[in-house]
Amino acid sequence: xxxxxxxxxxxxxxxxxxxxxxxxxxxxxxxxxxxxxxxxxxxxxxxxxxxxxxxxxxxxxxxxxxxxxxxxxxxxxxxxxxxxxxxxxxxxxxxxxxxxxxxxxxxxxxxxxxxxxxxxxxxxxxxxxxxxxxxxxxxxxxxxxxxxxxxxxxxxxxxxxxxxxxxxxxxxxxxxxxxxxxxxxxxxxxxxxxxxxxxxxxxxxxxxxxxxxxxxxxxxxxxxxxxxxxxxxxxxxxxxxxxxxxxxxxxxxxxxxxxxxxxxxxxxxxxxxxxxxxxxxxxxxxxxxxxxxxxxxxxxxxxxxxxxxxxxxxxxxxxxxxxxxxxxxxxxxxxxxxxxxxxxxxxxxxxxxxxxxxxxxxxxxxxxxxxxxxxxxxxxxxxxxxxxxxxxxxxxxxxxxxx
Amino acid sequence: xxxxxxxxxxxxxxxxxxxxxxxxxxxxxxxxxxxxxxxxxxxxxxxxxxxxxxxxxxxxxxxxxxxxxxxxxxxxxxxxxx
Numbered sequence: 065x066x067x068x069x070x071x072x073x074x075x076x077x078x079x080x081x082x083x084x085x086x087x088x089x090x091x092x093x094x095x096x097x098x099x100x101x102x103x104x105x106x107x108x109x110x111x112x113x114x115x116x117x118x119x120x121x122x123x124x125x126x127x128x129x130x131x132x133x134x135x136x137x138x139x140x141x142x143x144x145x146x147x148x149x150x151x152x153x154x155x156x157x158x159x160x161x162x163x164x165x166x167x168x169x170x171x172x173x174x175x176x177x178x179x180x181x182x183x184x185x186x187x188x189x190x191x192x193x194x195x196x197x198x199x200x201x202x203x204x205x206x207x208x209x210x211x212x213x214x215x216x217x218x219x220x221x222x223x224x225x226x227x228x229x230x231x232x233x234x235x236x237x238x239x240x241x242x243x244x245x246x247x248x249x250x251x252x253x254x255x256x257x258x259x260x261x262x263x264x265x266x267x268x269x270x271x272x273x274x275x276x277x278x279x280x281x282x283x284x285x286x287x288x289x290x291x292x293x294x295x296x297x298x299x300x301x302x303x304x305x306x307x308x309x310x311x312x313x314x315x316x317x318x319x320x321x322x323x324x325x326x327x328x329x330x331x332x333x334x335x336x337x338x339x340x341x342x343x344x345x346x347x348x349x350x351x352x353x354x355x356x357x358x359x360x361x362x363x364x365x366x367x368x369x370x371x372x373x374x375x376x377x378x379x380x381x382x383x384x385x386x387x388x389x390x391x392x393x394x395x396x397x398x399x400x401x402x403x404x405x406x407x408x409x410x411x412x413x414x415x416x417x418x419x420x421x422x423x424x425x426x427x428x429x430x431x432x433x434x435x436x437x438x439x440x441x442x443x444x445x446x447x448x449x450x451x452x453x454x455x456x457x458x459x460x461x462x463x464x465x466x467x
Numbered sequence: 468x469x470x471x472x473x474x475x476x477x478x479x480x481x482x483x484x485x486x487x488x489x490x491x492x493x494x495x496x497x498x499x500x501x502x503x504x505x506x507x508x509x510x511x512x513x514x515x516x517x518x519x520x521x522x523x524x525x526x527x528x529x530x531x532x533x534x535x536x537x538x539x540x541x542x543x544x545x546x547x548x549x
Contacts, residue, residue, distance in 0.1 A: 073505065193525075198510070208526060215526035217510060232523045421505035 077398075077419060084399070086406040088417040098122055099311075099437040102414070109409070110442045112432050113416040117281050117389050118354065118361045119437025120311030126350040130312075133346035145339045146328075153345035160352060161316060165287060165302065169324040171317050172345070174337050176276050176305025177203040179315030181210060182333035183272065183303055184243065188213035191238035195229060195269070197221065197255070199248050199424050204274065213241075220248075220424060223259035230267040240269035246278030246289035250423055250431065252390030254278070257289055261298045273299040279355075280309025281389060286355045286362055306344070310351040314340050365389055365436040368443060372434055375447040380464050381454070391432040392418075393450070396466065400459040401428035407453030413446045470546065475539035477519060481512045482535065494536035513538075522546050 068075065081087065095103040099119035100111050120126050133153055141148055154172055162170035173179035184207035188194045192213040196204055199220040208215040216233070219225035230240060242264055244255040255273065264271045275288035283291030288304070290296045300321055306314035317327070327334065340348075354361065366389075373387040384392035395401035398419055405417040408430070416433075420426035430450075434443070454460040479492045485504040486492050496502065498509060513524055516538075522545040524538075532538050 198514070209530075213527075216523050217514065217526055219514065228518075229523055232521070421507040425511075426505070426508060 080398075081402050081417075084402045084406065086402050086409070086417070088402075088405055088409075091409075091414065099435055100439075100442060107412060110413050110438075110446060112434065112438070112442075112446055113414050114435075115277070115308045115390075115433045116311060116435045116437065117277075117309045117365055117433070118311065118351075119435045120309070120351045120354055120361075123311065123351070123354060125354065126311060126347045129350035130343040130347035134341075134343035137342040139343070140341045141339045143338055144335055146335050148339070151339075151342045151345065153342040153349065154339060157345050157349045157352070158316075160349060162318060164285075164352065164356060165296070165318045167318045167320050169319045169321070171324075171327055171334065172340065173315035173317070173334055174340055175313060176303070176307055176315035177206075178333040178337065179303050179305070179317055180204050180274060181207045182331045183301055183317050183327070184208065184241075185210040185333070186327060186331040187239075187270075187272075187301070188241050189238070193233055193236060193238060193240050194243060195226060195240060196243045197245065197248075199245075199250060200243065201245065201249055201274065201276070204243055204245075213238075221253065221256040223256055223263045226260060227263045227266070230263065230269065240267060241272060242269050243272045243274065246273055246275040246282065247388055247390060249277055249390065250418060250429065251384040251392045252277075252388040252431075253384060253386045254282075254289055254292075254388070257293045257295055257298075261295055264298070270300045271298065272301045272303065274303045276303070276305045276308060277390060279304040281362065281365065286359070306348040306351070309355065310348050312344050312348040312351060314344060314348055361436045365434065368436065368438050368440075369434045371440065372432065372443045372447060375444070376450065379447065379451045380460055381450070382463055389434040391434065393430040393432065394463075395428045395430065395454075395459050396462040398428045400454075400457060400462065401430060403457050404450070404454050404459050405430055407457060408446075408450055411449040411453060413449055415446075471536075471539050471543040474516070474520060474542045474546075475536060477516060478512075478535050478539055481515065492535065494534065494539070496535045497533050498535060498538070499533070516542060520546050 093102040099116045099121050102109050102111055158170040180203035188211045190212040194208055194213045195216045197220055198217050216229050218229050244260055246255055278288040280286045282289050290299050301317055301319045304316050306312040369389045370387050373391050377383055382394040395404055416431040418429040418431050423429055475494055482492045485502040517523055520542055
């Protein structure tokens with residue numbers, strides 16, 4: 065049997081996309097000009113699928129800090145922190161992040177994916193149960209695969225379903241660890257934190273919140289959903305990434321748990337991979353400072369998100385349930401989603417195409433991510449192009465007829 | 468045995484929409500390879516079965532299950548333990 069026989073159905077979906085003239089998973093840019101513009105085949109394309117929420121990738125302070133550190137401390141660390149030591153940039157970032165959350169512990173990982181993998185697989189032992197939301201990110205599912213714990217999946221955002229599943233575990237003596245996300249990456253809806261915290265407390269469980277898509281985005285100070293709902297102290301561990309609002313690459317975990325630092329000597333995805341280059345840490349530190357000191361970025365992001373969401377809703381598209389910077393546009397079929405993605409790309413706009421099995425309920429989506437760096441005319445242009453493409457290929461008419 | 472048969476009948480009913488033309492879902496059907504179904508849909512169907520039979524089938528256990536009958540036996544066995 066071929067080594068890839070197992071993945072034949074996924075390969076078939078990918079081949080089908082390519083047969084329709086679209087290759088959304090392998091777009092190669094000729095150049096990248098700014099947080100919202102890249103070049104493909106000599107034409108400028110507006111980027112609206114890169115989760116660059118605050119548009120900090122080209123921020124002069126972020127880039128400047130990275131350049132300074134690159135010159136001062138070199139291109140890479142050539143190994144992990146347990147083997148090669150901690151650079152001043154790692155330590156400073158961790159101190160400032162912990163201070164920002166008002167928590168004693170902050171720990172940096174080399175990517176957000178590794179943060180989920182490392183935290184979940186380490187805290188959940190063989191006698192424990194990880195209870196994960198059905199719409200969890202791939203890194204959470206893979207963490208479950210790495211963990212020796214029992215894995216229970218509950219219905220998306222349903223505290224009631226979680227409660228029922230915890231009831232069934234009544235006699236179980238190990239820890240119960242609930243995992244939710246701040247904003248879910250496919251439909252852009254918030255985690256039902258208040259309701260889930262009530263269930264967590266009822267059953268004496270722990271709660272981990274992955275804030276990849278909401279750090280820097282939600283809450284008065286940008287601390288994410290935990291801040292927005294006033295429950296900073298209710299999450300036992302908060303996970304995040306540098307690769308979205310912070311505009312760099314990396315992951316983190318912050319916690320109030322007294323012995324959290326034990327993670328540094330047991331968490332293998334932290335211990336046995338190279339630490340982030342100091343220049344990345346310096347850039348992320350400058351971006352963190354921007355989140356703390358420039359609330360106007362967040363205000364602009366939300367103005368842009370509401371503007372685009374309202375425009376698309378008015379045009380008749382079926383959108384995700386909440387107005388957030390992730391705007392999911394549901395298309396009536398896989399074929400129409402692929403065709404609409406291609407038409408939009410040809411018109412000069414890049415968004416994400418998401419199909420089953422990556423989507424909840426197997427629906428077909430175009431996923432748009434809005435940035436504070438988008439100009440209103442870019443978003444207006446995107447809404448018009450999407451409406452034009454979806455009208456000409458019948459996607460919008462099919463959708464309206466189904467109403 | 469009745470319990471296993473009941474569960475198996477429910478699984479066959481839930482999986483039938485995903486059968487390939489000219490084939491039937493039976494106890495011997497290998498869920499991931501004999502049907503036109505993806506892993507997320509299987510997890511969603513298992514969730515329905517969990518509610519119907521008031522059990523939790525841990526995902527780590529699911530990963531080892533191949534056939535309809537194995538799934539039925541697992542659900543029946545968890546059910547009998549509770």
